[in-house]
Amino acid sequence: MSKEKFVTLHTEQMMNYRSASADELGALYATAQKQAEEAENVRQISKEHYFFSVIREVVERHYEIGTLSEVYQIFGGYINTTFGIYTMKEGERQTWLFRMYKRGKNLDALLYEHRLLLHARANGFSFGAAPLINNQGKTYCQQRIQLSDQQEDFLFAVFNYVDGDVLYDWIPNWAEEGLADTTIRSAARCMAEFHSATVNFDPQGLHGDNIMDSEDSPCNELIHKFPQTLLGYQKAYREAGLDNVYTEYFDTVWPVFEKMCARAYIPPEDYDRMQMNPCHCDFHAGNFKYLPDGTICGSFDYDMAKLDSRLFEIGLAMHYVFASWKLATKGVIRLDRMERFIRLYDEEIVKIGKIPPLSALEKKYLYEVLIQGTAYVYGWCTSAVVYDPELNPHEYLYYAQHYVACMEWLEAHETEIRELSKRL
Helix, strand or coil: CCCCCCCCCCHHHCCCCCCCCHHHHHHHHHHHHHHHHHHHHHHHHHHHHHHHHHHHHHHHHHCCCCEEEEEEEECCCCCCEEEEEEEEECCEEEEEEEEECCCCCCHHHHHHHHHHHHHHHHCCCCCECCECCCCCCCCCEEEEEECCCCEEEEEEEEEECCCCECCCCCCCCCCCCCCCHHHHHHHHHHHHHHHHHCCCCCCCCCCCCCCCCCCCCCHHHHHHHHHHHHHHHHHHHHHCCCCCHHHHHHHHHHHHHHHHHHHHCCCHHHHCCCCEEEECCCCCHHHEEECCCCCEEEECCCCCCEEEEHHHHHHHHHHHHHECCCHHHCCCECHHHHHHHHHHHHHHHHHHCCCCCCCHHHHHCHHHHHHHHHHHHHHHHHHHHHHCCCCCHHHHHHHHHHHHHHHHHHHHCHHHHHHHHHHC
């Protein structure tokens, strides 16, 4: 019987993996956790100091509002980065809103928003903030800032600060129990004021950001081609190898979306006879400031504003503010509150006297624009996922399921909504 031969390892070229006790591993984990927390703390502090220095340079170099003293980031919203800032001038503290626009913000779209807000304020709109004119005679400035691996130019603006509290958001909205009537009344007044104050606005060839494409198309046309537009998004996503739970859901419910968009299309000859106005196009409960009793005292985020039918504005708003997000009532629109809002809107329009209240033709198509509003936000949701692969697809899947539930609810309650239209 031959002897077994063993190979001797060249241990000087290798790493010895020894065993470790649970205590040793626990201590190692605690040390790593502490180091990670310290690194995150350093990262956050450096970020805060960096943004403070950027905001200070913009404010003190381009505006005559004093020296910057404090900065607070205002969270919420999905597009731009917003801060509340304090400045000191001649011994007096002043409050402002500072906006850093999204990466790649189109300058013409920014100018459209700023000119619209200044026009609205000059013509009686009492709810909105307006951009300040800086020492270069502009409502914005450009500043180069450092990103992770490169420098890029960003657009900035300073607005007067709209005071008040945040009582609602996109979720929860005004479908919740206990909504004060003064909230609905003041919201209707806000929309009526904005439409009345901007009716004669001249965009001078500019238009705002559109969520679906760069065309300044009426939303009726956008809805008409939405299904094919979204299929194009889906194709681009798939070709990039980025399929996920959101795109899988999209494939499942696309027939519902296609059917409802077809039902929502308004004949162009009727759409063209409706009242056309600059529209907020982001009239949701989180874009307002409130007094303690629920009265709206301020309105903001007009970067999605566009010239369109004011009926579409109402349809989109009614989805935004009165469609429930609760599990048991997902997608259900509070029709009683919607009816009250529209009646109050008409009352305010008549009081102001600059544009007519809703016509019989507009009321006839209330059902269609409720679908359009729901489809419009679903379009935003899908385009957001496609344009930014870093977004959490599970979060946007939750949103998409809400929009689809709302479209299905609208289909089931068409008769009820058309009867409501006749009562208005």
